[in-house]
Amino acid sequence: MNVTMSQTQILVIGRHPEILQTVVRLVNNNPSWNATGCLTDQEAIASFDKQEFALVLLGGGIEEESEDALCRYFSVNKPDIKIVQHYGGGSGLLSAEIFSAIG
Amino acid sequence: MAQTILHKAETRGHANHGWLSSYQSFSFAGYYNPDRMHFGALRVLNDDTVDAGMGFGKHPHDNMEIISIPLEGDLEHKDSMNNVAVIKNGDIQAMSAGTGIYHSEYNNDRASQVKFLQIWIYPNKRNVTPRYDQLTLNLADRHNKLQQVLSPNADDAGVWIHQDAWFHLGKFDKGIETDYNVKKAGNGVYVFVLSGEVKVNDEKLNTRDALGIWDTDQFKITALTDAEFLLIDVPMSF
Numbered sequence: 586m587n588v589t590m591s592q593t594q595i596l597v598i599g600r601h602p603e604i605l606q607t608v609v610r611l612v613n614n615n616p617s618w619n620a621t622g623c624l625t626d627q628e629a630i631a632s633f634d635k636q637e638f639a640l641v642l643l644g645g646g647i648e649e650e651s652e653d654a655l656c657r658y659f660s661v662n663k664p665d666i667k668i669v670q671h672y673g674g675g676s677g678l679l680s681a682e683i684f685s686a687i688g
Numbered sequence: 689m690a691q692t693i694l695h696k697a698e699t700r701g702h703a704n705h706g707w708l709s710s711y712q713s714f715s716f717a718g719y720y721n722p723d724r725m726h727f728g729a730l731r732v733l734n735d736d737t738v739d740a741g742m743g744f745g746k747h748p749h750d751n752m753e754i755i756s757i758p759l760e761g762d763l764e765h766k767d768s769m770n771n772v773a774v775i776k777n778g779d780i781q782a783m784s785a786g787t788g789i790y791h792s793e794y795n796n797d798r799a800s801q802v803k804f805l806q807i808w809i810y811p812n813k814r815n816v817t818p819r820y821d822q823l824t825l826n827l828a829d830r831h832n833k834l835q836q837v838l839s840p841n842a843d844d845a846g847v848w849i850h851q852d853a854w855f856h857l858g859k860f861d862k863g864i865e866t867d868y869n870v871k872k873a874g875n876g877v878y879v880f881v882l883s884g885e886v887k888v889n890d891e892k893l894n895t896r897d898a899l900g901i902w903d904t905d906q907f908k909i910t911a912l913t914d915a916e917f918l919l920i921d922v923p924m925s926f
Contacts, residue, residue, distance in 0.1 A: 601788040604748040645750030646787045646815055672810060674750030674788060677717035678731065684720050 592619040593687055594636060597671075598629045598655065599644025607675035608644060618683065626651050630658060638663075640686050642671040690889070690904035691876075693727070697896035700735070707742035711735040713880075713898060727878045727900045728924040729851055732808035735896065737801050738763070743794030749785035753809040753849040755838060756781040756793070757918070759882065761802035767791035771820045775804075779824050780837050780855075782847040786816035805918070810926055811850040821847045830857045832864045834919070854921040860886075860911035868919060869906050876902025876924045884915025 595612055597620050599605040605622045612620035621636065623629040633641075641659055643652055659666050667686045672678060701712035701719025712719050713733035714726055725731075731752075738744075743764070756763065762776045767783070768790040775781045783789065795802040823846065829835040837846040838855035846855065854871045870877060879888050880898045887910040888899045901907055902924050909917070 599750075601748070601750065603790075604750055604788050607748050645785075648815075670751075670814070672731070672751045673808070674748045674752070674785060676747075676749055676752070678715075678808075680717065681715040681720050681725065685722065685725065 592617060593640065594638045595620045595640045595642060595683065596629060596632060596636075596638045597622045597642045597644060598624075598626075598647060599671075600624060600646030601644070601674070604645060604674045608642070608671065608679065611675050611679050612642075612683070615680065626655055629655060633659060633662070638666065640683065641666060641668045642682070643668065644671050645674055690907065691902050692891065693900040694891065695724070695898040695900070697894065700896075707739040709737040711896070726810075727920075727922070728876050728902070729810045729853060729922040729926045730807070730878055730920055731810055732806065733878070733880065733898075733920075734806040735803075736806055737803050738795045740795060740800055741798050744792060746790050746792045748788060748790050749783075750788040751811060751814050752785045753811050753851055753853075754783045754785060755807040755809065755847070755849070755855070756804055757807070757837075758802065758804040761795060761797060761800050761804075763802050763804055764794045764796050765791060767820060769818060769820055773822055775822060778827055779822060780847055781820075781822045782838065782849050783821075784811065784816055784819045784850055786811075786818040789818040807920070809849060809851050809853050809922060812852065812923075812926060813850055816850055823847050825857075827859070830859045832860055834858050834866060834868065851926070852923050854919075856919040856921075857916070858909070858919070859916045860909075860914070862911055862913050862915075865908060865910035867906055867908055870904065871921045872923070874923055874925060875921050876900055877907070878920040878922070879909070880918045880920065882916040882918060885912040886910060886915045886917055887912055
């Protein structure tokens, strides 16, 4: 993985491996963005602790309790983090959601 | 007092991929306009033309209610729930992507284009079990009256989706008018003109123009010429 400092780091979490892979690929189509995809809460928290993310995209299949716990963890540890519920699954909405969130 | 927003046809986004021409009422893919993100729970209204023999390869969706309304030609749908179907003018198809689904859509006709509306509505519940529904509508039921083609209720007319949304189609002769009663408090209606000219209260709309109207219980639609239109009644907050 070739990460440059100027890229916006985006954490993508979703339970569907193929859709997660698609979302990560589509995010990375924009050279200004770099996505890290995680299937589990544990992976997501480990990545979050290791790396400076500007945005978290919550994808499909995440249980409500998990989603609440993840949001709490991210907000407590990085109050300015943007957290967006991603709809559509690697669809035409992705870029607009990211642009809207990070300005 | 009713609030309105006018979206003239020529202000829509446009993507030309050679095989696909897509006019986009709201930000989609390469078209990003922060002022055109959604109308309430209505997130996507793409007016697509697909060349003969071309189509959308297998691709995923989740957590979206996806409705297709063919206007001309036939579109073949295949999905990861083993549904294989052809939708044609007069049909409506609804798909709840929920926890995740793969599908493809192809124009298998080697000679003719397909024109269809692709409409995405935010669901009122995330991570539902994916489902697919398709219905052939009786075209006579929209002549000079409103035909309900979608609702939130499985036992109501038309297909159903996971949202408090209602769609109606109308094919009115010149001079016909009707009142539309908004289906639920807090909902707004996106009026999209498929052909001809209509007036919504005092606002004149041409082909492919749209008017969003909310904070009202009722409005009047008048056909200024022979006209066809789609009403998308959706929650403004969701």
